[in-house]
Amino acid sequence: MPSALILIANxxxxxxxxxxxxxxVRAGVKTVSAYVAEYPSTDVGGDRSPVVAKCSRGMKILPDxxxxxxxxxxxxxxxxxxxxxxxxxxxMSKHPSVQEVIKRYIxxxxxxxxxxxxxxxxxxxxxxxxxxxxxPSVKAQLDHDFDYLEDPVVVSDNLITSRGPGTAFPFxxxxxxxxxxxxxxxxxxxxxxxxxxxxx
Amino acid sequence: MPSALILIANxxxxxxxxxxxxxxVRAGVKTVSAYVAEYPSTDVGGDRSPVVAKCSRGMKILPDxxxxxxxxxxxxxxxxxxxxxxxxxxxMSKHPSVQEVIKRYIxxxxxxxxxxxxxxxxxxxxxxxxxxxxxPSVKAQLDHDFDYLEDPVVVSDNLITSRGPGTAFPFxxxxxxxxxxxxxxxxxxxxxxxxxxxxx
Numbered sequence: 001m002p003s004a005l006i007l008i009a010n011x012x013x014x015x016x017x018x019x020x021x022x023x024x025v026r027a028g029v030k031t032v033s034a035y036v037a038e039y040p041s042t043d044v045g046g047d048r049s050p051v052v053a054k055c056s057r058g059m060k061i062l063p064d065x066x067x068x069x070x071x072x073x074x075x076x077x078x079x080x081x082x083x084x085x086x087x088x089x090x091x092m093s094k095h096p097s098v099q100e101v102i103k104r105y106i107x108x109x110x111x112x113x114x115x116x117x118x119x120x121x122x123x124x125x126x127x128x129x130x131x132x133x134x135x136p137s138v139k140a141q142l143d144h145d146f147d148y149l150e151d152p153v154v155v156s157d158n159l160i161t162s163r164g165p166g167t168a169f170p171f172x173x174x175x176x177x178x179x180x181x182x183x184x185x186x187x188x189x190x191x192x193x194x195x196x197x198x199x200x
Numbered sequence: 201m202p203s204a205l206i207l208i209a210n211x212x213x214x215x216x217x218x219x220x221x222x223x224x225v226r227a228g229v230k231t232v233s234a235y236v237a238e239y240p241s242t243d244v245g246g247d248r249s250p251v252v253a254k255c256s257r258g259m260k261i262l263p264d265x266x267x268x269x270x271x272x273x274x275x276x277x278x279x280x281x282x283x284x285x286x287x288x289x290x291x292m293s294k295h296p297s298v299q300e301v302i303k304r305y306i307x308x309x310x311x312x313x314x315x316x317x318x319x320x321x322x323x324x325x326x327x328x329x330x331x332x333x334x335x336p337s338v339k340a341q342l343d344h345d346f347d348y349l350e351d352p353v354v355v356s357d358n359l360i361t362s363r364g365p366g367t368a369f370p371f372x373x374x375x376x377x378x379x380x381x382x383x384x385x386x387x388x389x390x391x392x393x394x395x396x397x398x399x400x
Contacts, residue, residue, distance in 0.1 A: 013222075015218055015219055015222045018214050018218040021257065021258075022256075022257040022259065022365070023215075025258055055222075057221065057222040059218060059221055061260065062261070135393065164391065164392050164393035165219075166369070166389075166395065167393055170395065189366075191337070192365045193336065193365070195352040198399060199395050200395060
């Protein structure tokens, strides 16, 4: 069974996080969320008790674990997901260990998926120029360093990028297809009951 | 500013809950989630500490408050939302206080919204025969008592029903339109960046 790690932080866009998490679980992917603290850490002790991520529109989500370079690498998971939400994406994209782990997934040819402002992490991790998309609000920070596209989902080898909450379903379904195949994508899509003529 | 109450329980479908919550907040609706415990309660004491709802695909969400008949009525909120997820919808639809509060919203001409298996609460609350939809998996439990439709979103006076995670965006956007208007719906829809040709 493939496995996936989804990062979460204060300010993460809760729809992008939830649609991706839930869709991967529906496909049978072993899915784990990991909380990324602000860097440098404001943590004053060794407290490793569960934290609650306060998301971009106020929802409070309890992550499955804390992010840690040694336990979140491409030796453990087949896919890492960086969701959007301005504040959460800033925390993730500026975190040295997140940048390092993204590079390791790319090097090991595992999947790296970014949506919305999460695509900023492609730049901060120093990924090579390649096709990419993001939320329109951060396009100006990315279009000099990447071949910027405005498609709902852009697949560039093992880097998958997408645009916002409105593209989170095709983003998540694409990840299922890449991890397991198009039959599984179709199988889990049907009971979600999309309106007819939905273009994904 | 309009206000909305969204119920949550163990087994609630996290995409339906999150898409509705987040979209309402984006529209400026004062949005509160309330945890519904199984009935009869297995609670053995007076513990009112925060609980975590374990959702249908394993996500853990911290509700804003505990459901209580006296603080969740139509004198406080303009809209009550019953999300799906088989187990969560069963807990809500069988809970006498949830049934009572739904009747009070209808009587006071406030909005009642149900999605997926959440539509079962229309039956258990004894609502009058009227147009309604639900997830296909519970159609057989509803189509004798209601005028069952298969549209993505059905608006029947102040009862709004919908089908599943794939219709959660048009469901939530319809609620915004009914509470605030079509301009607000269009305003918050744009930055979500739906793919072109999305039929809602």
